[in-house]
Amino acid sequence: MRLVVASGKGGTGKTLVATHLAGLAAGRGIEAVYADADVEAPNGHLFLAPAVEREERHALPLPVLPAGRCAACGACQDFCPYHAILVLPGAPDAPDAPGSVLVFPELCHNCGGCVRVCPSAALSEAPHEDGTLREGRAGPLRFLEGRLDVGEPRAAPLIRDLLRRIPADVFAVVDAPPGASCATTAALSGADRALLVTEPTPFGLHDLRAALRLCRAVEVPAAVVLNRADLGDDRPLRAFLDAERVPVLAAWRYDPDVAAAVARGELAARRVPWLREAAERLLDACLAPAEVDRP
Amino acid sequence: MKQVVVASGKGGTGKTSLTAAFAELAGRPVVLVDADVDAANLALLFPGPDEPAREFEAGRLARIDAARCTLCKRCLEACRFDALRLVERRLAVREIACEGCGVCAVVCPEDAVSFEPQRAGEWTVRETRFGPLVHAELAPGAGNSGKLVARLRETARGLAERLGARWLLIDGPPGIGCPVHASVTGADLLVAVTEPTPSALHDLGRLLELAERFRLPAAVVLNKADLDPAGTALVTAAAAARGAELLGRIPFDPAVPRHLAAGRGLLVVPGVREAVTDCWDAVVRRLEAPAARPEERNDAAV
Amino acid sequence: MSGKLAVPIRDGEGLAARLHAQFGRAPAFVVVDPDGAEPPQRLANEGAQAEHGAGIGAAALLLRHGVTAVAAERFGPKAEQALRAGGVALFLAPAGLTVAEVLERYRAGTLARHELKVY
Numbered sequence: 192m193r194l195v196v197a198s199g200k201g202g203t204g205k206t207l208v209a210t211h212l213a214g215l216a217a218g219r220g221i222e223a224v225y226a227d228a229d230v231e232a233p234n235g236h237l238f239l240a241p242a243v244e245r246e247e248r249h250a251l252p253l254p255v256l257p258a259g260r261c262a263a264c265g266a267c268q269d270f271c272p273y274h275a276i277l278v279l280p281g282a283p284d285a286p287d288a289p290g291s292v293l294v295f296p297e298l299c300h301n302c303g304g305c306v307r308v309c310p311s312a313a314l315s316e317a318p319h320e321d322g323t324l325r326e327g328r329a330g331p332l333r334f335l336e337g338r339l340d341v342g343e344p345r346a347a348p349l350i351r352d353l354l355r356r357i358p359a360d361v362f363a364v365v366d367a368p369p370g371a372s373c374a375t376t377a378a379l380s381g382a383d384r385a386l387l388v389t390e391p392t393p394f395g396l397h398d399l400r401a402a403l404r405l406c407r408a409v410e411v412p413a414a415v416v417l418n419r420a421d422l423g424d425d426r427p428l429r430a431f432l433d434a435e436r437v438p439v440l441a442a443w444r445y446d447p448d449v450a451a452a453v454a455r456g457e458l459a460a461r462r463v464p465w466l467r468e469a470a471e472r473l474l475d476a477c478l479a480p481a482e483v484d485r486p
Numbered sequence: 487m488k489q490v491v492v493a494s495g496k497g498g499t500g501k502t503s504l505t506a507a508f509a510e511l512a513g514r515p516v517v518l519v520d521a522d523v524d525a526a527n528l529a530l531l532f533p534g535p536d537e538p539a540r541e542f543e544a545g546r547l548a549r550i551d552a553a554r555c556t557l558c559k560r561c562l563e564a565c566r567f568d569a570l571r572l573v574e575r576r577l578a579v580r581e582i583a584c585e586g587c588g589v590c591a592v593v594c595p596e597d598a599v600s601f602e603p604q605r606a607g608e609w610t611v612r613e614t615r616f617g618p619l620v621h622a623e624l625a626p627g628a629g630n631s632g633k634l635v636a637r638l639r640e641t642a643r644g645l646a647e648r649l650g651a652r653w654l655l656i657d658g659p660p661g662i663g664c665p666v667h668a669s670v671t672g673a674d675l676l677v678a679v680t681e682p683t684p685s686a687l688h689d690l691g692r693l694l695e696l697a698e699r700f701r702l703p704a705a706v707v708l709n710k711a712d713l714d715p716a717g718t719a720l721v722t723a724a725a726a727a728r729g730a731e732l733l734g735r736i737p738f739d740p741a742v743p744r745h746l747a748a749g750r751g752l753l754v755v756p757g758v759r760e761a762v763t764d765c766w767d768a769v770v771r772r773l774e775a776p777a778a779r780p781e782e783r784n785d786a787a788v
Numbered sequence: 789m790s791g792k793l794a795v796p797i798r799d800g801e802g803l804a805a806r807l808h809a810q811f812g813r814a815p816a817f818v819v820v821d822p823d824g825a826e827p828p829q830r831l832a833n834e835g836a837q838a839e840h841g842a843g844i845g846a847a848a849l850l851l852r853h854g855v856t857a858v859a860a861e862r863f864g865p866k867a868e869q870a871l872r873a874g875g876v877a878l879f880l881a882p883a884g885l886t887v888a889e890v891l892e893r894y895r896a897g898t899l900a901r902h903e904l905k906v907y
Binding site: 342 | 744
């Protein structure tokens with residue numbers, strides 16, 4: 192089963208929920224994997240403190256021009272919808288000199304189209320590193336993480352490759368990026384269910400709507416975990432979720448002890464008994480046959 | 487006119503509430519941009535009429551002409567984004583995955599692929615008490631949020647020039663990816679909001695590294711400062727290590743979330759108000775300094 | 789001095805056209821021959837409305853036409869990279885000047901060069 196923990200708004204407690212579900216599942220002897228797909232700001236490792244067993248650089252295929260065959264015809268430039276490849280003409284006083292290209296890695300979508308259209312077969316692809324993938328263990332829990340290099344613009348390709356490393360037939364918890372754009376979409380790929388973590392504030396509700404629209408667009412059934420549930424008026428949120436027929440699987444209150452544990456980079460359930468109990472119940476709800484989200 | 491972008495790395499540290507408070511302190515008119523387009527919350531704190539929404543189109547969406555398609559599936563094999571699938575003997579394009587690259591059209595032997603503009607969201611300008619707020623709503627799963635942010639900023643810049651606004655405040659998205667790049671490029675100052683937790687500290691480091699790469703002056707505001715004194719010391723050290731001025735420390739007050747939930751800003755909470763005002767005063771001092779340092783001036787000596 | 793100088797313009801015609809502030813977004817360029825042998829040429833910048841990489845499209849346009857120097861108020865980082873890769877010299881001039889005024893300063897050597905930021 193693959194559970195993806197997402198949220199519209201940032202800071203609602205995705206990592207809190209995801210690390211606990213994964214950790215407790217492993218503690219029950221279930222073969223469990225935690226995958227940190229919040230590749231721009233991966234924080235799961237702070238709480239799970241995994242022993243890293245493998246670390247690999249991740250790369251995207253980027254067009255390159257090995258010497259000599261570019262006729263500066265411009266076919267690649269004309270094809271590219273992203274302005275990622277620019278043809279530089281050869282010197283005017285040396286007409287046999289080959290042309291060359293300038294590639295903008297930050298604009299390139301790595302689609303391979305320019306290589307296909309080049310009539311001189313002059314272009315090929317070379318790896319362009321954009322991040323790091325790590326694998327390890329935190330006790331019985333398997334840990335996976337993607338980390339985007341600072342300055343790289345796109346999270347989605349790294350997230351897709353991270354998810355491909357999740358083995359089949361495990362209980363996988365994916366910690367998704369906040370928001371509802373293409374990075375979160377990538378993290379939802381292959382999900383059996385999305386857990387949307389939110390809070391009872393106007394911000395939380397507004398962003399939850401966007402996250403729910405996304406889940407519907409990718410056809411992933413969603414359920415909600417309400418965190419810091421007593422810090423605001425939850426009625427508009429609950430009314431919205433009732434109307435949308437989205438189940439609320441848990442409501443966790445604000446507890447300064449939990450906040451303090453998070454602030455110390457600790458798994459709060461180790462010190463806060465009610466949270467441990469609540470997380471175990473949430474895990475039970477997740478492992479039970481899913482209540483289908485009927486829009 | 488100075489552009490200040492408020493960003494954070496980690497979500498939930500208080501970017502939006504801080505931006506809103508700065509807007510109140512900045513003097514009217516101030517131009518606001520909500521660049522966190524997939525979770526745009528600034529408008530929730532600034533009621534007012536919106537102009538009719540404008541469609542934002544970015545990129546292309548592939549379309550397969552079923553009449554010409556022979557189901558050879560070369561497109562499906564060539565697509566690197568998993569955007570094509572066979573559904574009941576028809577090749578369909580998954581809108582949410584298509585990046586409009588055009589490879590399918592290149593490989594199609596039947597000329598069955600065409601493209602239409604992809605609707606990525608909508609945006610508008612709201613008239614608020616403090617000045618115009620440019621905000622948007624991204625379509626679910628849409629990419630191109632960086633481009634939408636660029637459009638919002640361009641609009642805001644034009645408005646600021648027309649209105650003679652001294653300040654343009656940008657509420658940035660979390661993370662460090664392309665939407666953040668589009669939010670911070672060309673700004674005069676990045677205000678990085680953080681909190682004294684290991685997660686926020688970790689993400690602050692990445693954001694400050696990004697600022698360095700972009701040659702963007704950065705300063706730090708430590709929110710919920712008294713949550714953990716050890717964490718506070720670490721944040722102060724991290725900011726100093728990157729040459730980022732610590733503008734101020736805002737105390738944690740459980741009254742704040744309740745006020746925000748009721749649509750009231752940070753400035754109504756005593757203690758918090760003073761701290762936020764100190765931060766803003768530090769921004770003003772920094773950006774309205776009489777002589778800019780030589781390397782910051784554009785070398786347009788004509 | 790041989791070569792061709794291109795100036796992004798916001799309005800007007802030929803030598804009387806006024807400089808546009810941002811290189812990549814200008815609706816057109818006026819290309820002049822500093823030796824005065826050729827009349828000024830107007831190139832429409834169709835890529836001006838592109839979301840990303842407008843500067844690159846503009847650079848490609850100028851490279852296709854054999855431009856060797858450009859004067860503008862501002863260059864985006866990608867446009868700068870693209871033009872330099874194509875061996876084009878970059879100069880700075882304040883927006884609002886006419887093409888004629890820019891050309892005069894170019895000939896006199898009083899236009900500041902756009903320096904590559906050294907990090």
